[in-house]
Amino acid sequence: MNPVNTQAYRLPANAVWLITGCSSGIGREIASLIASKPNQRLIATARNPSSLSYLPDGNANILKLALDVTSVSSVDAAFAAAAKHFGNDDDGAAFRLDVVVNNAGYSLSGDTESATEEDIHQEMETLFFGTARVTMRAVEVMRRQVGDRRGGLVFNMSSLAGLCAFPGHAYYHAGKFAVEGFTESVAREMHPDWNIHFCLIEPSGVKTNFDGHSKTHTQPHPAYAASDMPSRKLEAYVNQGIKSGVGMIEPSAVAETIVTIASRGECVPLRLPLGPVCWKLAKEKFETLLKEFDEVKELSAMGQQI
Structure with a gap:
């Protein structure tokens, strides 16, 4: 396979x-951190x-734009506005884009059988198609840049949910798994x-x-209502963890890690599990997967040598 980030x-x-x-959340923390750096442009x-009012006005290095990643015309308009604002800057370069962080998204949880067509399509439009369309517009800009400014860095916000699947989040997992496969392929x-x-x-x-829109629930389905159902057990466990804060990551720490990766002058990892919980659960999942592969080796071989 073609190597990446070499x-x-x-x-x-x-x-x-x-x-x-x-x-809000991670996106707000990243934006605030970049805005605090005098030479970086945002x-x-x-x-x-109007939700970006926490950022200062009147700073030429900060551009605040409306962008709905589910809308092609909105993405087109945002890139056009960015090119107009930051194009032909003081070093004579046309519009360039150095770092993109695809952070827009929300969690859809609940009983999968009760998810509506609108629930499903809106989730996938935001998590996957929105990430894909912004990524490819960014790639188009980055590959056309010239000289030592050619290229760039794209961060796509995945999740533990893009590595491991749990009950009651099927379409959220579908979106994040799609982002994982898409990003690896494009890279x-x-x-x-x-x-x-x-x-x-x-x-x-x-x-x-x-x-609000950051976490949406499907309508409860009576067939899954019992307390011993896997989704209900997971809900109780997650709610307890959220209330206690144990194992939860500060969004500012995610922002600082992203800036560190971009600025440390080293090769960029294709995947970065963040936090002990993600690292441990993902490692356990893939170790289990290897064991499962060994168990079906003879079936997989179909009479041939592996």
Whole structure:
């Protein structure tokens, strides 16, 4: 397979960052951190730009834009506005994009059998198709850049949910698993000379305001209501963990890790499980998978040598 991220990534001193989903949580923390760095330039986006009021006005290095990742026209408009604002800058370069963080998304949980067509499509549009369309628009810009500014770094926000699947979150897992496969495939398409790097950020539970559109529930289904159902057991466990805060990651820590990866001048990992919970559960899942492969080796071989 074509290797990925084989060269060290060098963050430019006056890099342009585009971040989706900046209204709250991880996106807000990343945007705030970049905005605090005098030489870095920020394109902060949200479906409702009024939610970006925490960022200062009147700073030429900060551009606040409306962006709905589920809308092609909205993505087109945001990239056009960014090009107009940051194009032909002081070093004579046309619009460039150095770092993109695809953070927009929300969790859909509950009884999968009760999910509506609208629930399903909106979740996949936001988690997967939104990430895919912003990623490919960014790749188009990054590969066309010239000289030592050619290339860039794309962070796609995945999750423990993109590595392991749990009951009651089927379409959230579907979206995150899709982001994982899409990102790995696209990363392997890049020519080394393009200098385009990818990183999947895979946190476990994060201390964010999971309310409103950030966490949506399907309607309860009576067939799954009993307390001994797997989804109900997991809900109780997760709610207890959220209340106690044990194992939960601060969104500021995720933001700082992303900036560290971008700025440390080393090769970028394709995948980064964040937090002890994610690292342990993901490792356990893949170790179990290897054992399961061994158990079906004869069937897999179909009479041939493995």
